[in-house]
Amino acid sequence: xxxxxxxSPMTPRRVRVADxxxxxxxxxxxxxxxEREIALFNVEGVLYAINNRCPHKSGPLIxxxxxxxxxxxxxxxxxxxxxxxxxxxxxxxxxxPVIVEGDGVFIEIAA
Amino acid sequence: xxxxxxxxxAQAEQIIGHEFRYxxxxxxxxxxxxxxxxxxxxxxxxxxxxxxxxxPDFSDDFRALADIQHADGGWGQESISTxxxxxxxxxxxxxxxxxxxxxADGRIAASVERAVDYFLDTQQRDGRWVDPRWADxxxxxxPVSFFDVCLALGESYRKTDVARAxxxxxxxxxxxxxxxxxxxxxxxxPSGVEITAHLIQDSLVAxxxxxxxxxxxxxxxxxxxCLRAWQADDxxxxxxxxxxxxxxxxxxMVVARLLGESASEASIQRxxxxxxxxxxxxxxxxxxxxxxxxxxxxxxxxxxxxYKAYRATDPHAITRLWGYLP
Numbered sequence: 001x002x003x004x005x006x007x008s009p010m011t012p013r014r015v016r017v018a019d020x021x022x023x024x025x026x027x028x029x030x031x032x033x034x035e036r037e038i039a040l041f042n043v044e045g046v047l048y049a050i051n052n053r054c055p056h057k058s059g060p061l062i063x064x065x066x067x068x069x070x071x072x073x074x075x076x077x078x079x080x081x082x083x084x085x086x087x088x089x090x091x092x093x094x095x096x097p098v099i100v101e102g103d104g105v106f107i108e109i110a111a
Numbered sequence: 112x113x114x115x116x117x118x119x120x121a122q123a124e125q126i127i128g129h130e131f132r133y134x135x136x137x138x139x140x141x142x143x144x145x146x147x148x149x150x151x152x153x154x155x156x157x158x159x160x161x162x163x164x165x166x167p168d169f170s171d172d173f174r175a176l177a178d179i180q181h182a183d184g185g186w187g188q189e190s191i192s193t194x195x196x197x198x199x200x201x202x203x204x205x206x207x208x209x210x211x212x213x214x215a216d217g218r219i220a221a222s223v224e225r226a227v228d229y230f231l232d233t234q235q236r237d238g239r240w241v242d243p244r245w246a247d248x249x250x251x252x253x254p255v256s257f258f259d260v261c262l263a264l265g266e267s268y269r270k271t272d273v274a275r276a277x278x279x280x281x282x283x284x285x286x287x288x289x290x291x292x293x294x295x296x297x298x299x300x301p302s303g304v305e306i307t308a309h310l311i312q313d314s315l316v317a318x319x320x321x322x323x324x325x326x327x328x329x330x331x332x333x334x335x336x337c338l339r340a341w342q343a344d345d346x347x348x349x350x351x352x353x354x355x356x357x358x359x360x361x362x363x364m365v366v367a368r369l370l371g372e373s374a375s376e377a378s379i380q381r382x383x384x385x386x387x388x389x390x391x392x393x394x395x396x397x398x399x400x401x402x403x404x405x406x407x408x409x410x411x412x413x414x415x416x417x418y419k420a421y422r423a424t425d426p427h428a429i430t431r432l433w434g435y436l437p
Contacts, residue, residue: 058397075300077246078299
């Protein structure tokens with residue numbers, strides 16, 4: 001299993017959020033880290049982490065529809081790239097770097 | 112769960128009373144008189160006030176919405192936004208034209224005329240309206256609905272232009288119906304459930320009340336059949352989506368009533384039962400078990416108020432709650 005990475009301008013804090021076995025290929029899981037709801041998705045062996053609440057109307061992305069390497073919100077279908085959080089709509093979702101180490105899944109959250 | 116219509120109506124009335132008190136208690140969260148707000152929520156709230164027949168008690172809320180209209184005749188996503196957006200503007204315009212049937216306020220009447228100008232100015236050549244937040248079909252259905260209501264309520268301002276624009280918008284929607292009877296937009300929600308529910312209730316079916324000027328009965332009946340086919344056994348739509356279940360239930364009620372068909376009766380009952388069973392102590396969330404939000408609570412109240420009208424002895428009562436009859 002691999003992990004998506006991205007650069008953060010702030011010093012990140014690494015938080016263990018799941019066991020790697022909890023999110024198999026094609027799976028998804030809702031976790032909480034630093035009091036934030038974060039949705040984990042395993043797309044073709046790559047793990048992605050995105051803030052669970054759609055920036056449009058706070059719809060739960062964990063219940064959304066996968067569309068390639070993107071997630072569509074279950075409320076109004078706004079689509080977010082899981083690697084970057086970018087959208088064709090006027091909003092950007094927050095995404096987090098994911099690290100798989102041993103049997104653990106870690107997320108880096110800006111301190 | 113209610114076993115018959117009268118039990119279901121009694122249960123709905125009890126919940127309406129409870130939820131309306133909660134809704135009024137949350138007024139600082141939705142009222143423009145309390146400060147800046149998100150206007151889709153404001154419009155949802157004004158719709159509850161309309162259907163609860165308490166507009167005179169909240170007249171300042173309607174006037175406040177008229178007062179923040181932009182110079183181009185539209186409204187923004189937020190009350191403090193400077194850029195107009197079509198979908199929310201249509202929702203605001205609809206609430207003002209309907210609210211002003213009660214208030215008869217000159218400022219609001221002028222605001223409605225400016226909204227007419229805005230929608231006539233922003234329609235595309237092929238009949239659609241565009242808003243980046245919504246699929247074009249969904250966006251188009253809302254100004255069409257506003258124009259439907261203008262015609263139904265006898266609004267005379269630019270009436271010929273309004274009728275022409277309404278027909279062009281309706282034809283754009285009709286031309287994009289899929290062979291299975293639903294409407295879809297690949298860039299937005301993949302299921303087609305919400306968009307189909309919106310289009311048949313918010314724009315097309317009004318044509319029946321307006322005297323079959325365009326001819327939408329078959330399109331609406333096929334859309335309604337899709338809603339029945341897409342409903343889950345538990346009564347919900349779109350994987351227990353509260354918003355979409357409320358949309359589909361409301362849509363089924365008004366479309367079935369205007370078409371005079373009974374095939375959706377069981378579907379409507381199951382939808383109402385699911386909505387009644389999946390509320391929080393106060394209000395509704397977006398999915399069962401999620402925290403309450405005010406927009407969904409307004410939708411829940413609106414759905415139950417419409418269900419009461421659907422069960423009323425006056426067969427036109429529910430159609431009036433869309434503004435398609437005076």
